[in-house]
Amino acid sequence: MPKREAPAQARPLRCETASDFQPPVDTERIRAWHDSAYDAMRAAGEQTVDHLGLAIVVPPGVF
Numbered sequence: 001m002p003k004r005e006a007p008a009q010a011r012p013l014r015c016e017t018a019s020d021f022q023p024p025v026d027t028e029r030i031r032a033w034h035d036s037a038y039d040a041m042r043a044a045g046e047q048t049v050d051h052l053g054l055a056i057v058v059p060p061g062v063f
Contacts, residue, residue, distance in 0.1 A: 038063060 042063040049056045
């Protein structure tokens with residue numbers, strides 16, 4: 001699993017109009033991470049997820 005980077009410093013969300021809005025995060029970097037994680041989970045086939053003592057089997061095709 002790739003190492004996570006520290007989050008970027010948050011900017012105040014001040015804007016005069018909706019078109020001035022800039023998200024406080026690097027959306028392209030998040031999208032690339034999400035796509036990579038999604039592809040890896042889809043390629044892994046059946047997975048077992050343990051959460052709070054409950055084993056959940058996720059069958060192929062869910063992702």
